[in-house]
Amino acid sequence: MTDPYERSAEFVDVMMAPHWGDLGPPLAEALQGFGPGPVVDLGAGGGLGTLVIAEALPDAEVVAIEPSPALRSVLAARVYERPGLRDRVTVLPGGLLQATLPAGLGGVVAMNVIGHLTPEERRALWRLLASGGRAVLNLQPPAEPVEVPMTRFADVRLGRHRYEGWGRAEPAGPGGVTWHMAYRVYEGELLVRETETAYAWRVLGERALGEELAEHGLGLTPTGPQELGMYIVEEDPHV
Numbered sequence: 001m002t003d004p005y006e007r008s009a010e011f012v013d014v015m016m017a018p019h020w021g022d023l024g025p026p027l028a029e030a031l032q033g034f035g036p037g038p039v040v041d042l043g044a045g046g047g048l049g050t051l052v053i054a055e056a057l058p059d060a061e062v063v064a065i066e067p068s069p070a071l072r073s074v075l076a077a078r079v080y081e082r083p084g085l086r087d088r089v090t091v092l093p094g095g096l097l098q099a100t101l102p103a104g105l106g107g108v109v110a111m112n113v114i115g116h117l118t119p120e121e122r123r124a125l126w127r128l129l130a131s132g133g134r135a136v137l138n139l140q141p142p143a144e145p146v147e148v149p150m151t152r153f154a155d156v157r158l159g160r161h162r163y164e165g166w167g168r169a170e171p172a173g174p175g176g177v178t179w180h181m182a183y184r185v186y187e188g189e190l191l192v193r194e195t196e197t198a199y200a201w202r203v204l205g206e207r208a209l210g211e212e213l214a215e216h217g218l219g220l221t222p223t224g225p226q227e228l229g230m231y232i233v234e235e236d237p238h239v
Contacts, residue, residue: 026224
């Protein structure tokens with residue numbers, strides 16, 4: 001399987017860390033409604049969200065699923081360097097369809113990942129929740145397959161270097177876009193390195209997601225600041 005993050009893995013967590021400063025507290029609050037069983041961190045990436053889950057639910061077992069070998073290496077190292085997490089966090093390769101999950105899940109976290117899931121994977125997730133489970137997820141723009149102009153989304157400093165992240169999207173059929181990413185490293189004003197990559201993203205808006213969930217007896221409730229696009233998914237009592 002081709003790893004879309006093979007070229008960008010060294011930049012992802014560095015550039016996502018400021019975003020998780022905003023995302024972490026409302027996610028931790030939303031997690032308080034989870035059941036007592038293990039929590040799945042779906043598409044855990046380098047583990048920034050895994051740490052939020054582990055801290056917010058200090059007694060919970062965490063199953064962190066990450067298909068990218070490059071990001072999974074960061075995730076495993078991040079977990080192992082924290083002795084308190086070594087016995088609580090299990091790292092799994094592959095995706096949701098390949099994972100063997102423990103019984104009695106407390107819930108699923110799917111942050112920054114819904115656009116990576118195939119329709120089959122989404123249906124598997126909704127079936128997992130249909131028996132009374134709960135999930136927290138976020139939706140990221142665009143909600144339709146439209147063009148997004150080149151935009152800088154990250155500007156962080158590490159030692160003598162400044163890292164910039166840029167991205168643009170172009171429509172790729174009726175249900176997706178292709179993101180074209182550029183990662184630039186500067187020393188002062190001098191560009192010393194640039195890495196480019198691209199990956200597919202399935203677009204999904206609140207209305208379409210709500211309709212999809214309703215087919216499985218699930219409802220969608222906004223949570224946290226509106227600009228974060230966070231939602232709780234759980235069994236709809238009105239169905």
